[in-house]
Amino acid sequence: MAGRTVPLVALLILAGCNGGTVDRHALENDRKTLDSIACEGALVADGVAHDRTTVVFARVHSDELRIDASNFADALASRATEPGIEREVRRTARHAARIAGVLKRLHEHPANRVVGAVTERSLEQLAGGCS
Amino acid sequence: MSKVFGLALGILAAVGGFVDIGDLVFNVSAGAMFGYELLWVIPIGVVGIIVFSEMCGRVAAVSKKAVFDAVRERVGFKAALGTLIASEVVNLMTFAAELGGVAIALQLLSGLPYRWLIVLAALGLGVVIWVTSFDWIERIFGYGGLCLLVFAVAAVKMSPDWGEAGAGLVPHVPQSNAMVYAYFVVGLLGAAMTPYEVYFYSSGAVEEEWTPKDLGLNRANAIIGYGLGGFFSIALMLTGATLFLGRGIEPEHLGTIALGAEVPLGEIGLVLAIVGILFAVGGASIDTVFSGAYNLAQFCGWEWGRYRTNARAPRFTLTWIVLLALGILIVLTGVDAVVLTEYAVIFSVVALPLTYLPILLVANDDAYMGRYRNGRLANVLGFVYLVVILVVALSAIPLMILTNVGQG
Numbered sequence: 001m002a003g004r005t006v007p008l009v010a011l012l013i014l015a016g017c018n019g020g021t022v023d024r025h026a027l028e029n030d031r032k033t034l035d036s037i038a039c040e041g042a043l044v045a046d047g048v049a050h051d052r053t054t055v056v057f058a059r060v061h062s063d064e065l066r067i068d069a070s071n072f073a074d075a076l077a078s079r080a081t082e083p084g085i086e087r088e089v090r091r092t093a094r095h096a097a098r099i100a101g102v103l104k105r106l107h108e109h110p111a112n113r114v115v116g117a118v119t120e121r122s123l124e125q126l127a128g129g130c131s
Numbered sequence: 132m133s134k135v136f137g138l139a140l141g142i143l144a145a146v147g148g149f150v151d152i153g154d155l156v157f158n159v160s161a162g163a164m165f166g167y168e169l170l171w172v173i174p175i176g177v178v179g180i181i182v183f184s185e186m187c188g189r190v191a192a193v194s195k196k197a198v199f200d201a202v203r204e205r206v207g208f209k210a211a212l213g214t215l216i217a218s219e220v221v222n223l224m225t226f227a228a229e230l231g232g233v234a235i236a237l238q239l240l241s242g243l244p245y246r247w248l249i250v251l252a253a254l255g256l257g258v259v260i261w262v263t264s265f266d267w268i269e270r271i272f273g274y275g276g277l278c279l280l281v282f283a284v285a286a287v288k289m290s291p292d293w294g295e296a297g298a299g300l301v302p303h304v305p306q307s308n309a310m311v312y313a314y315f316v317v318g319l320l321g322a323a324m325t326p327y328e329v330y331f332y333s334s335g336a337v338e339e340e341w342t343p344k345d346l347g348l349n350r351a352n353a354i355i356g357y358g359l360g361g362f363f364s365i366a367l368m369l370t371g372a373t374l375f376l377g378r379g380i381e382p383e384h385l386g387t388i389a390l391g392a393e394v395p396l397g398e399i400g401l402v403l404a405i406v407g408i409l410f411a412v413g414g415a416s417i418d419t420v421f422s423g424a425y426n427l428a429q430f431c432g433w434e435w436g437r438y439r440t441n442a443r444a445p446r447f448t449l450t451w452i453v454l455l456a457l458g459i460l461i462v463l464t465g466v467d468a469v470v471l472t473e474y475a476v477i478f479s480v481v482a483l484p485l486t487y488l489p490i491l492l493v494a495n496d497d498a499y500m501g502r503y504r505n506g507r508l509a510n511v512l513g514f515v516y517l518v519v520i521l522v523v524a525l526s527a528i529p530l531m532i533l534t535n536v537g538q539g
Contacts, residue, residue, distance in 0.1 A: 029538055036381040041389055052397045056242040057405070068383065090213035091504070130378045 003120060022089050023082040033091060033103050034072055038127035041065045045106050048116030058110035064101035073097040084103050133525065140304035149180070149360025150279060150414030152232040152385070153225070153322035153476040155408065156469055157362045161315045162371025162527050163381055165308075167291070167299030169330045170368060172316050174300070176323025177361035179519070181353045183324070183487050184332050185359035186494040188349035191336035193266040194499045198486070199429035201493040214428045217482040219423055222327055224475035226419035226454060227461035230256070231468025232412035235385045239405050247464065253459045256416055259439065260451065265338065267415060275410025279363050281392045281403040288395040292422070296369060311539045314530040317523045318473070318537070323364070324520070327422035330488065343503060350460070358507040367391070385470060420458070423445045424451040431537045472534055483520045492515060 009068035022030075044062050047053030102122045109115040124130050132247070160171040187198050194201070195326035203211040232254070234248040259268065305312040332353075341349065370391035375382060382388060386406060394405035428447040435447040442448075461466065491513045494505045505513065531537075 029535075032379070033381060033383075035379055036383075039378045039381045040387060040390070041508055043380070043394060047390075047393055047401075053393055053401055057239050057389070057393070057401060059240055060242055061390075064384050064386060096387070102235065129378075 016090050021080045022076065022085070024085055027085060027089055027092065030072060030076065034069065034092070034099060034121055035127040037069050037103075038123045039064050039130035040121045041099070041100055041103050041106065042123040042127065042130050045116045045120035047109060048106065048117075049113050049120055051113060054088075055057065055111045057116065058116075062103050062106040066100050066107055068102060069096050069100035071105060099123065102126065138141065146182060149204060149323070149328065150271065150276060150411045151316075151322075151325070151364045152228050152412045152468065153325060153417075153473045153479075154360075154364055155232075155367060155381070155385065155388050155411070156472050157315065157318045157322045157476060158367035159375070159391065161319060161530060162368035162373075163375035164537075165305070165312060165315065166297045166376050167369070168303070168366060169260060169297035169304060169312070169315055169319060170296060170320075171302045172319040173323070173361050173368065176521075177321045177357050177364075178512070179320070179329060179516045180324050181357045182509065182516055183329055183490055184357065185350055185354040186343070186509060186513065187329050187333035187490050188336045188353060189346055190499065191333045191492070192341035192345050192349060192501075192503070193343055193503045194493075195337060196499070197337045197404055197425060197429055198330050198490060199426045201499070202486075203430055203488040205493050206489050206497070208487075212340040212531055214482075214485040215426060217485055218326055218330070218426055221475060221479045221482050222330075222419050222423040222426070223454060223457055223461070225327060226416060226423065226458045227466070228468050228472040228475050229419060230458045231415040231462045231466075231471065232244075232385055233409060233416055233461065233494050235468060236405050236409035239386055239389065240402075240409070249459060249462045250411075252416075252515045253455055256413065256420070257452070260417060260420065260455075265335070265381045268414075272410050272414030276414055277409060278403045278407030279366075279411055281396065281400055281407060282363065282370050283366035283392050283394040285395045285400055285404075286366045286373065286460055289370070289373040291369050291373045296372075308539060310530065311534050311537055313526065314534045314537045316538070317480055317527050317530055318476050320519070320523050321476045321483070321527065323361075324378075324480055325476070325479050326481060326486040327419050327479075329490065330422040331418045334421070334429070334436075346503070380494035385469065408483075409445065416458075418453045419456050423449075423454045470536075474531075477527050477531045481524050484524050487517060487520055 004039050041062060044053065044058055044065070051064050073093050073096035076096060079089070081089045102119050105115060106119045132290075158173070188453045189202060191197055196204070199211075199215070202214055230252060233252040234245055237243070237252060238245050259271070263271070283391055297314055327528070336349065367388070371382065374380075374391050375387075380387065383398065389404040389408065391481045393401035424447050425435060425452050428444070431446075434444040436444060461471075491505075493499050494513070495510065498502055
């Protein structure tokens, strides 16, 4: 029984990982997650803009989101892709890097209401709208 | 008066033990992804944990045996050893996730480096366990965890669609994304019925020397305590549905969960939410460490218990210290606490039958229970839940793989 189960589980895991290659489905998922990161960043920025949050929270949480976006940017810039979608994948990598850049600004100015308002707008634009 | 106090403590302990990092993550994520559609799973999970906690509290009060004593006696050495290994692995994963959660909450409050806070959090928990009595641990983390009530206020303030929320309480098949929906059903049930809760509950009952006279207290503790925990879970899911679904936000961090109170309630809501999370996951950290030590000590027949001094139960004490150290090492590898939580919850689902079947068998055993054995209602509910548990246990790992851990 175990002799059959182990290869089956390994096969399923490999199917889920898709061997590390970015396919269209994975790209769609990554885009969705990037939009989610940008919208969440916009919510944090809105808190800064309206003096509704703590400086520590805004600084720490915007940095967590920045790291997520940066990780996407790095991964999508270098991972192997399915034929025909490489340009889209690299474009999404640059998009992720832009989100990370805006979040970095928020991270560095967590008490600045003007920066909060500006980054909120930028992140909402990068996400293509958040409501 | 002491009964009322005992009830209050039990309720607070149940609240602290029920709402842990798994509940926080799965409830808010489920709301963010499916809106109110998964609300129906919460009462099912809550009734399940009430049924089995009441049973093992009763077994403890009547037979003076905690769950693992009974497991070993009832199912034999080999099966008990399998249960022990599974439960210790899941306990350790859960503890590491909770410890990571404590460090994250401290970081959101202080801004200090995460790795330093992991060590600080573990040392703090170690000191609390070493020097503080069982009662005070319950009080500190139970009362602190009540700050999570802020999510109920936040949910109401964001004016959810109560009609849709009511409809969400009726079990139904989803319109789309059926696999991910099923994954969340499994995760929510697993988070509500995590095995360490009953290990801790039954061992606590033995430690507090419950007798058959305390069976009313046992029932009240289980119903009201876990009922309150379910109330918190509903508030968290409503928050996720109301705030995050429309914005397309998928919660990936504990900080995201705290945003659920910040947006409607401002700074005070944010601070209360983080403090509530800190105490809830802190309390759960202690529960899981104790559960791990209880299980091993009960399986091996060692002296155990917090009401004994550390010197009088040395192997029990050494076990929780080792678990604490292992937890630190796991979190220090840099593993994401939220990701670890998801794996811990799903693996705990696989271990559920190994925990709950022996409880059901012992609670029905005349030799242990005499006239306090299960009645018809407890048996019907017990067997129905056992079937549910078996189904979710068999489907947990395949769903985790097929949905890419709920990502779709």
